[in-house]
Amino acid sequence: MSWSKVGGLMPNKAIDQNGVLVIPNVRPEDGGTYECYGYGMFSMDTDRATLRVSAQQVKPTVRIEPTFQTVNEFETAEFRCVTTGRPAPTVEWRRGTGSMNPSAVVSGGFLRIQAALRSDEAQYFCKASNVAGTTEVKTILYVKSDIKVIVRQVAIIAPIGSTEQLICYIDDNSVRPTLIWSRNGGLPPGSAQVNGVLTLKNIQPSFAGSYVCTAITPNGDKETGTTTLTVRPEIETTLPTATVTPDRTTITQGTTGTIRCNVTGTPQPKITWSKSREQLTTRHQVEGEMLRITNAQVEDHGVYICRAENTAGIGQDWATVEVERRAKPKLDIYPAISQTIKTGEIALFHCRVMGGEPPPTVTWSRAGGETMVSTIDTMENGVIMFKGVTEEEAGDYICTATNEMGSVTATATLIIQRPPRIVLSPSKKVFAVIGQRVSLECTGEGGPIPTVQWKYERAPDSGHVPKQVEGALSQGSVTLTLNAVSKSDSGNYYCTANNVAGSVTETVQLEVQESDQPSMETGVTIRGPKQRTVKEGETVTIECDTTGIQNAVVRWRKRDGLVPPNHLVRGVTLTIPNFQIVYSGEYICSASSPVKNYETSVFIIVTVTPSLTISPAIVETKAGGTVQLRCQPQGTGPFIIEWLKVDGVLNPFATQTRYGLLEIRQVTAADTGRYRCLATGRSGSADGFAIVYVTGKEHPIELYPLKDLRNSEVWA
Known part of the structure; x- marks a missing residue:
């Protein structure tokens, strides 16, 4: 095979290798027609290829249509990247910062984002590349959402010389706007504003007028809210007084305590809380005249000072706070968490309290709710003693220490050594027919649980001497299966x-x-359904029906475990009192006859009655604040959670989530009351209650008309 150039010479740099022609660093003069010759022993053939070399490579140009775009949230945003260049460039889209929306589609130079979100607002870059170079151009996508400016007080009356705060915010927590207060003629001298809070000090008649709060979103959207300030004529001032109640209080560690500062004076004094010789911490919450100490710790004890100040002077009072130490119990089992003894011997466990305030009470109980036998003595010092033990005392014993801070448990295990005993299933004499599948189960009982193993003799071929075969060692139970x-x-x-x-x-x-x-x-069959659901603590009875089986021998066992130690078998009936969650599983009835072995089973599942945790249980707040109540159910879910107001109607603007959170904003005195949380699940329902107190004067409320489309009436 060989190449030649038609009407010219081959380029000096050309490489011809067995039919493959390579021309590196191609130039315009290398263009033309090239012919390939193929020679065989009896024939030859040719074919041609034409090479055209562009005189010029052109770097890409890029423009984006539109150059920028603004869409409303959940609308579709689309950009087109228009490119030129030789050879034709490849096009790529990328986002400037952050990750591209997974639902964005890039195709044929188009970038399309359906149902754009505020998080999609960003710079986007289109890059075009070819051998002549790369060009990249950016565009900006703005995503708007409707916002509403809320002014805390739409009308304020203030005396001369007083201090007031004008507060505004928006109703969309996902947007972080710039909030700016303004007034025709400019803001008064000495005023200061931060994040929508405008502070006016030493108010004078010239401060009166309308104040406008403007919210500007990052994409340039604007909304406004207005309040009016009226200045009362100067009135007579009186020196402030402060009285802290109670003047001495004791708070339990880990709980919440409150002290209140009652002040008088004209104009209304400003209240400041402080702690003698120390700083207030994040556990100290100041709400006007109230100082709340949450999750109180020992270091929170001390003297707390209330300072009341107005234009006439200063007054102050103080209170002493003590914190009563509290701590959950700590336990230790002595001499060890497990002991092994023989029948007839003596043993004891000492449940030692290593910590806890107030001192906890200690009790012993038996795991699974089993009763204590007569050979067991429990003493006030946390000692449990076993005297002259039999096999009945073996098992787990739970020490529980309880005080006001809660309960903790520790488990001690008593192992009683007793010789092993074997239970065979289906029986000691088993009949089978040729081709039948036979399963022989061996269960070992004793203390500790024994290892079990099958052994038998088997002749490899007829006439050979039998050889002993040993099965695998197993703990507690082993099954030998013979197929056919x-x-x-x-x-x-x-x-x-x-x-x-x-x-x-x-x-x-x-x-x-x-x-x-x-x-x-x-x-053999089990009477009743193949799967049963019971409540924890119930007595479970299962009956095995062996009608039609001659000389049936019935045995009960549990798949992948032992039948509970408190079970009772009478004839074909298995009874398990005080059924626990750990007992759940598959229970198997085995019946054997001289002809055949039979098995059937039933699944038993335990459901737990739900319980609730309400946090917080008591809430005290001022009018205009926000209340959040959380309802957390425990038990077999899923749950349907609903909040109701006892002896009243729930605030129509309250919101509640399917996870149990109730939120009431801008609370008023009408929101004071008792609230009920109801949680309903597959295993039943439970309820819990919280109490809300709303104190203080209510601010004027701005009313927004809402049109009810059902009856065309206007509501406020």
């Missing part, structure tokens, strides 16, 4: 159980017979 048994599987199967207290072996005799006629037995 034959006559050679007949024989003895040995289960051995071992623990530190001894060893025991039981034998199962398997007899495999030929099937002469089909069995007339109907099998």
Whole structure:
């Protein structure tokens, strides 16, 4: 194979390798027609290719249409990137800062964002690239949302010489606007404003007039709100007085305490709270005349001073606050959290209180709600003693320490060494027919739980000497399964159980017979549904129906575990009192006859009655403030949560979420009362209550007309 140039010479730099022609650093004079010759032993052939070399490569140019764009929130935003260049450039879009909206679509130079959000407001760049270079141009997307300016007081009357604050904000927490107060003729001298709060000090008659709060969003949207200031003529001033009540109080550690400063004076004095020789912390909340100490700690004790000041002078008073130390209990189990003894011996656990204020009370109980047997003594010093123990005392014992701050628990385990005992299922004598699947279960009981293992003899071929086969070691229970048994599987199967207290072996005799006629037995069933739902603490009774099975031997077991220690079996009935969550699972009834083995099962699931936590339980706030109540259910969910006002109507502007949060803004005295949270789930319902107190004078309220489309009336 070889190449040549038609009507000219091959470029000096051309490389011809077995039919592949490479021309590096191509130039215009390299253009033309190139011919490939192929020679074989008996024939030849040719083909041609034409190379055109552009005289000039052009760097891309880019423009974006439109150059910028403003859309309302949830509208579609679209930009088009128009490019030129030789060769044709490739186009890429990117966002200046932050991540591109995952729903944005880039195709054919277009950038499209459907249902734009405020978070999509940003600079966007279109980049065009080819071999001649790269060009990038930016555009800006603005996303608007409707905002509403709220002025805290739409009319203010202030005496001469007093201080007032004009407060405005917007109703959309997702937008961070610039808030600016203004007045025709300019703001009064000495005024100061920060984040929508305009402070006017030493008010004079010239301060009267209309004040406008303007909110400007980052994308340039503007809204306004107005308030009017009226200045009263100068009145006679009186020296302020301050009285703190109570003058001495004790707060429990971790709780909330409140002291109040009652002041008099003309004009109305300004109140300032401080602590002697220390600074107030984030746990100290000042709301006008009230000082609230939340989550009080020992270091919060001391003297708190209320200072009342007006143009006539200063008055002050103080109160002493003590914090009563409180702490949750701390426990330790002595001598160890687990002890192992033999039957007839003595043991004790000492539940030692290592901390807690006030001193906690200590009680012992048995895990799972089981009753204490007569050989157990509990003493006031936290000691539980076991004397002359039998197998009944084995298990977990729970020490609970309780004081005003809550309860903590610690668990001690008593292990009683007792020789192992074997329970065989389905029986010691098992009959099967050729081809049947046989399962032999060996359960070891004892203290501690023994290891169990199957052993049997098996001849590899007819006439060979049998060899002993050992199964795997297992803790507590092991099942040997023989698939499609034959006559050679007949024989003895040995289960051995071992623990530190001894060893025991039981034998199962398997007899495999030929099937002469089909069995007339109907099998085993459990009466009732295959899945049951019960409440914690109920008594559960399960009955196994073996009608039609000759000489049935019935045994009960639990899949992947042991039947609860407090169970009782009578005939074909299993009874489990005080059923707990840990007992949930699949319970299996095994029935065996000389002909066949049968099994069936039932699933038992425990539901927990829901309970509620209300936070906070008591709220005290001033008119115009915001109240938040949180309702947190515990139990088997999901839950439907609803807030109601007891003996009243819930504020129509209150909002509540499906997660249990109730929020009431701009509260008034009408919002004082008792509130009920109702949580309903699959396992029942529960309710809880909170109390709200609204104090102080209410500010004038701005009324916004709302049109009810159902009856065309106007509401305020």
